[in-house]
Amino acid sequence: MENFHLTHEHGKYKLKKEGAERSSKVFDTNKIDAIKSAKGFIESQSGGSLRIHKNSGEFQEERTYPRSIDPKKSKG
Template identity: 50%
Template sequence: MADDHHRESAQFDRLPSTPAVSIASHAQIMSFERSGWDARTLTVHRLHNILAAQRKEKSMPIDKYTLHKDSDTEKWRLEKEGSDKAKRTFDRKEDALKDLKHAVGPNGGSVRIRKVDNTIQEERTYPRSKDPKSSKG
């Protein structure tokens, strides 16, 4: 029985953890130990926190942008979905493509890149870790 518990705890400890979850879990574990909770309950509680944080991180929507050429100004505009205001403008498409990662900001986002004729050329996600796993690209 003790071996089963040890094997189960070791298996849970190998699960990935984010720093925020590790810090919160450590504080909670210290609190629970003072309350007299056993190691198995603490391990299950830690696993629950890790999985909840991972689900929340994956379910957060990412901002969507479009890069297109403005026919009036002849500049390339990066616009956030639902807004007519340009987040950034570029003289050349090449310049825009080189700077997309920084242009969408630290939270990243998905950028739909259009050709001069306004058809979709491609879609890129920054950072790559936010790219939906179900997408083809």
């Protein structure tokens, strides 16, 4: 499963595959819309993990798309 990070930089949200130098996508929207767009992109790539960071750069939460490939079967 691929891991992606969603970070905030210079007023934009950037989706970057773990280990990559360049962003896969750049979103010029609010955080909620950036997460929705990142979800669609990850699902189109056969799924993966989205690690969402706060605007300060700190880790916030992790989500797996689609949910059916989540290795943890928790409700959260």
